[in-house]
Amino acid sequence: MAKMINLKINGMDVSVPAGTTILEAAREIGIEIPTLCFMKEMNEIGACRICVVEANEGRGFRIVASCVYPVTEGMEVRTNSKAVIESRKMTLELLLSTHDRKCLSCVRSGNCEFQKLCNDYGIEDEAKFDGDKPHYELDKTSPHMIRDNNKCVLCRRCVAACHAQHVGVIGTNDRGIDTNVACAFEKGLGATGCVSCGQCIISCPTGALTEKDDTDKVIDAINDPEKVVIVQTAPAVRAALGEEFGLPIGTGVEGKMVAALRRLGFDKVFDTDVAADLTIMEEGTEFIDRVKNGGVLPMITSCSPGWINFCEMYHPNMIPNLSSCKSPQQMFGAVLKTYYAEKHGIDPKNIVSVSVMPCTAKKYEIMRDDENAAGVPDLDITITTRELARMIKKARIEFNKLPDEQFDSPLGEATGAGVIFGATGGVMEAALRTVAEVLEGKTIENVEYTAVRGTDAIKEATLNVAGMDVNICVVSGLDAAHKVLTAVENGEKNYHFIEIMCCPGGCVNGGGQPIQPNSVRQTVDIKALRAKALYDYDAANTKRKSHESPVVKALYDEYFEKPGSHKAHKILHTTYVDRSKNVMK
Ligand code: SF4
Numbered sequence: 001m002a003k004m005i006n007l008k009i010n011g012m013d014v015s016v017p018a019g020t021t022i023l024e025a026a027r028e029i030g031i032e033i034p035t036l037c038f039m040k041e042m043n044e045i046g047a048c049r050i051c052v053v054e055a056n057e058g059r060g061f062r063i064v065a066s067c068v069y070p071v072t073e074g075m076e077v078r079t080n081s082k083a084v085i086e087s088r089k090m091t092l093e094l095l096l097s098t099h100d101r102k103c104l105s106c107v108r109s110g111n112c113e114f115q116k117l118c119n120d121y122g123i124e125d126e127a128k129f130d131g132d133k134p135h136y137e138l139d140k141t142s143p144h145m146i147r148d149n150n151k152c153v154l155c156r157r158c159v160a161a162c163h164a165q166h167v168g169v170i171g172t173n174d175r176g177i178d179t180n181v182a183c184a185f186e187k188g189l190g191a192t193g194c195v196s197c198g199q200c201i202i203s204c205p206t207g208a209l210t211e212k213d214d215t216d217k218v219i220d221a222i223n224d225p226e227k228v229v230i231v232q233t234a235p236a237v238r239a240a241l242g243e244e245f246g247l248p249i250g251t252g253v254e255g256k257m258v259a260a261l262r263r264l265g266f267d268k269v270f271d272t273d274v275a276a277d278l279t280i281m282e283e284g285t286e287f288i289d290r291v292k293n294g295g296v297l298p299m300i301t302s303c304s305p306g307w308i309n310f311c312e313m314y315h316p317n318m319i320p321n322l323s324s325c326k327s328p329q330q331m332f333g334a335v336l337k338t339y340y341a342e343k344h345g346i347d348p349k350n351i352v353s354v355s356v357m358p359c360t361a362k363k364y365e366i367m368r369d370d371e372n373a374a375g376v377p378d379l380d381i382t383i384t385t386r387e388l389a390r391m392i393k394k395a396r397i398e399f400n401k402l403p404d405e406q407f408d409s410p411l412g413e414a415t416g417a418g419v420i421f422g423a424t425g426g427v428m429e430a431a432l433r434t435v436a437e438v439l440e441g442k443t444i445e446n447v448e449y450t451a452v453r454g455t456d457a458i459k460e461a462t463l464n465v466a467g468m469d470v471n472i473c474v475v476s477g478l479d480a481a482h483k484v485l486t487a488v489e490n491g492e493k494n495y496h497f498i499e500i501m502c503c504p505g506g507c508v509n510g511g512g513q514p515i516q517p518n519s520v521r522q523t524v525d526i527k528a529l530r531a532k533a534l535y536d537y538d539a540a541n542t543k544r545k546s547h548e549s550p551v552v553k554a555l556y557d558e559y560f561e562k563p564g565s566h567k568a569h570k571i572l573h574t575t576y577v578d579r580s581k582n583v584m585k
């Protein structure tokens with residue numbers, strides 16, 4: 001048991017284990033010391049000086065950075081003294097002196113940690129230390145995001161997030177007042193091995209990093225009388241959208257989300273979960289075929305475009321292991337512009353296929369080759385959960401007062417297996433529900449594979465399916481993916497089936513999801529709460545296996561003939577390319 005350390009914080013006795021920082025010790029008595037650069041276990045650099053406190057270890061009080069300073073026996077701490085407040089104020093005023101102060105139009109206004117700090121500390125003279133101000137061009141070179149260094153406070157949280165993804169294409173350049181966060185050799189992000197995951201965006205405390213906003217394209221399409229504008233929503237969106245409207249983390253808002261999309265003017269509101277069910281039919285069939293006919297194993301899932309980017313750029317030798325299935329988003333778009341267009345006599349060129357995704361990498365995915373089943377792109381526009389929230393707010397739709405409405409029929413009726421795709425382990429669990437039943441030829445009663453649930457980065461299990469021991473692995477986050485792939489490449493691990501999601505925790509924690517401040521991210525298990533919302537939807541669904549979906553059955557009966565058919569392959573599957581030589585890492 002760790003030795004306990006006794007100290008006083010603001011005159012109150014506190015006892016905490018040795019090794020605890022002052023920041024953590026203060027939390028024990030309900031004081032949340034403000035931070036800017038700090039991210040636990042990811043960015044503990046004590047650089048921004050916002051978390052300063054006064055500490056006395058017997059030699060008088062001095063200012064220290066509480067996020068990295070460990071408590072010592074008999075220490076006295078002041079978290080809110082005049083000296084502390086003045087120090088934090090000066091730090092904020094210095095940061096403001098080089099800041100592009102455009103709060104009125106900034107996309108993060110109201111959800112900006114820097115703005116809140118300035119407000120909390122009553123910074124009245126924003127220009128107190130104004131002098132030479134470096135100016136940076138916006139970096140718009142990547143498909144998914146814009147970097148605006150004029151709003152950067154040099155906290156380096158994005159750098160840590162990118163390293164945690166085993167990518168590491170951003171870092172600090174230059175010195176002194178010219179210090180800036182950018183890519184090597186002054187290249188744009190688009191010229192690097194960035195995988196478009198957006199984890200840097202949700203780590204950024206300010207408006208320096210934002211997704212490319214495609215909401216105007218959606219509004220233009222809705223206002224074009226020639227176009228049929230159809231929207232699909234990914235599972236994870238319904239588990240997080242409510243946060244943008246003040247609802248508690250983990251509140252499921254499927255019905256209100258559908259109602260809001262209808263009021264925005266979409267012609268049809270469909271559910272990506274239907275395509276998730278279709279993915280399971282195709283992917284499950286592919287897996288069974290690989291097992292029975294000596295195909296390449298382990299088979300690795302292909303739903304997550306950030307992961308696909310990572311595989312193509314950093315582990316191209318694993319491309320043959322990737323399932324050839326398009327992601328559910330792309331499958332949905334392909335179904336829309338082939339089956340649905342034919343059935344309803346619509347020219348696919350007149351369909352505008354829109355998706356709402358928790359993901360920024362989708363903005364790259366829709367531009368990929370071999371994603372155009374009807375000769376036109378499967379998807380035309382993809383927006384993130386945050387962009388949808390902006391559209392709803394701009395349209396003055398009173399989200400929290402909306403009734404719960406149902407998706408449109410038929411492409412809005414999915415099973416519980418489809419909705420759990422949004423959480424790490426969900427694709428594996430959905431696949432197992434179908435593969436086990438198809439291989440064993442009998443009804444499986446217990447559909448909950450708890451071994452693959454939870455937010456651990458790597459989960460392993462061996463399951464007996466139809467008399468065969470199947471070694472599975474579920475991975476979320478690219479650092480974990482790199483570790484697992486390296487072990488597979490070295491022959492240290494022998495899996496049959498691996499699920500990989502780019503973002504830690506899966507899509508619920510995608511780079512396009514609502515941004516919670518760091519104080520919340522450090523103290524609340526956001527991934528688990530959002531995932532629970534999805535598992536609750538699954539449990540409430542009377543159909544929980546993809547092969548039981550009447551919509552999926554109709555798709556095969558009327559159009560695709562059977563899973564893995566020639567037609568299904570042509571429309572629902574894709575190809576990958578080795579991009580390892582083209583990227584600057
Ligand atoms: S980043 Fe924050 S402080 Fe800066 S303009 Fe945007 S909202 Fe204002």
Ligand code: SF4
Pocket residue numbers: 161162165167168169170189193194195196197198199200201
């Ligand atoms: S999007 Fe992902 S890979 Fe690209 S810079 Fe940000 S964290 Fe790094």
Ligand code: SF4
Pocket residue numbers: 151152153154155156157158159181203204205206208209
């Ligand atoms: S871009 Fe954002 S996260 Fe990165 S250093 Fe600047 S303020 Fe911090």
